Amino acid sequence: MADVAELAGVSVPTVSRVLSGAANVSQKRRDKVMAAIAELNFRPSAAARVLASRKSEVVSIVAGDTSKYGYAETIRGIEEAARAHGYTVMITVVETTDGPEIDSALASTMSQPLAGVIVLKFDPPGVAALKRIPGDIPVVALSGIRETGVHQAVIDETRAGEELTRYLLEQGHRTVHHVRVPPSRREDGRTTGWRRALRKAEREIPPPLDASWDPQSGRRIGHALAEDPGVTAVFCGNDEIAMGVIRGIADRGLRVPEDISVAGFDNHPLSSLWNPELTTANQDFAGLGGRGFQLLVSQLRGEAGPRFSSDRPEIIVRASTAAPNAARGSVAERDEAV
Amino acid sequence: MADVAELAGVSVPTVSRVLSGAANVSQKRRDKVMAAIAELNFRPSAAARVLASRKSEVVSIVAGDTSKYGYAETIRGIEEAARAHGYTVMITVVETTDGPEIDSALASTMSQPLAGVIVLKFDPPGVAALKRIPGDIPVVALSGIRETGVHQAVIDETRAGEELTRYLLEQGHRTVHHVRVPPSRREDGRTTGWRRALRKAEREIPPPLDASWDPQSGRRIGHALAEDPGVTAVFCGNDEIAMGVIRGIADRGLRVPEDISVAGFDNHPLSSLWNPELTTANQDFAGLGGRGFQLLVSQLRGEAGPRFSSDRPEIIVRASTAAPNAARGSVAERDEAV
């Protein structure tokens, strides 16, 4: 920058003023400075700027994963919003719930000059990481249980899970079985919503089945489900597991939705291509990321605005759910019920 | 750091030595310093460190997208390798091929203190961005055509495309149709490989069909393909498009692979769950990212090692491809050929 100043025949602060655009600089000098910058191919040093100004335009995303569908979409949403505001994003992955391990994973990121941090509370590592972010850094939490004292954006999956389950009951199913994905806490919102819908309708609440993140685990569960004649409707924790479950049911010669209805969750891009097309709840992950970033920005600006943002997923009814097959239901109750 | 030094009763450089771990510090002072750090909850300032040392432990990924399967997996691979080496990653998304626009998108990232940049040359914006990275920053290119003067890691998709096409011909198909995804250059390696296999076998080379990144575009193409009785085998640019094509073919009442064989590319996590399970080529994107990071590290260390890394995808034969249906082939030639 000193070089630029010299070439342009001005002082260093003047160059700084031109670059920051804030203070007034005469058009003449401004042009000279711009010319010098172009000629020297000058790039300002963000490190020096940060050191002198104690302001940063970098936000870090702390997450347990980056490539799974919901994570990747959320990150995309954050990045797009950040870019639109002139911010750059860093990524920090935490893979454990062990305190000291998280601290060391976070250490190098937290010593970076950050404007703030957005934590994806999608899984236990994310939940654990949130608690270990230094208190002097602005933070936004995404998803998970309601936080006190932390700005937070969520998708109301409890409500969506309840709606989806109720929809299934309204189709005439006696009850709805549930396959859950690894939860971020004791019980995910989807599962809570499912349970609530069954309780309100005074239906039997079958024990939930646990899938891993691998869709193939859904397939194995599908096999088991197909063999239980009491099962006529299944609500899965996400679309990929639902695809696995459908495949597993098909492996056993049963049809979806004729024999068993299966609903997913997410509105995964392939859910409308699957055969049968999936009934699901549209989770706007990118929107979640965008709302999270907005919350961070308003926090940085010290605005009084809302500290909490919630979005309600829309239920999308497609071909994988229908009214129960009378034959299967009745057989289940009379002859083969366990 | 001055506070820490004071509390520990040592000088600032001594604290710095303890933190960097390089120089020798007596055990006694080291302990005192560590205690002071813990007590004050001290976090070193990466900005100041960078400014003074002109070294950074941040690498930026420049990409045209972050959430699509191949991109997200590659980013995951880079991030994992980077984390293992104590590096942090930043993400810069470029959405255009227009020079000045790219420059402004890159500007804020390039003024960050970066150890290096990894560019995903998966699409035209990525290709264009590579050319605009300042020459003084270490760079690694991922995928795309062979670069001169730039370290590069690739997956040999040309070879895999050729192999996959040849495999289809060996099943007895007269020719293989090709549905391509948006290419990063004039012609993607997959398409080149497909063309090469057909040329070597002296088969007719049908004009390739263009899909978008949206799997639904594959479905529409599937409809067209199903109506052309000359089509018995289709090689798709990626698995998601293949899923769309299969769905489209099914929409028209034809079966895969009995009537038409369909192969994909990637080994997408859902490809083995699809019905029928997809024949495909396994692209190890995470491995690509990891190799790219290694190339960057060896470049930073000034090592003489290889500047180029190539990996060969393995062909995975599953249920979506088979020998042609004699009926369809012959009917095509005699009565319904267009």
Add this chain to the structure above:
DNA sequence: GTGAAAGCGCTAACAC
């Protein structure tokens, strides 16, 4: 081994 001094490239505060 350890401390003192200098300076990385910028911005902030102040005078003019």
Add this chain to the structure above:
DNA sequence: GTGTTAGCGCTTTCAC
């Protein structure tokens, strides 16, 4: 409007 002065929090000589 513009230049001067003084740091930001570290690392890097260099002397001891």
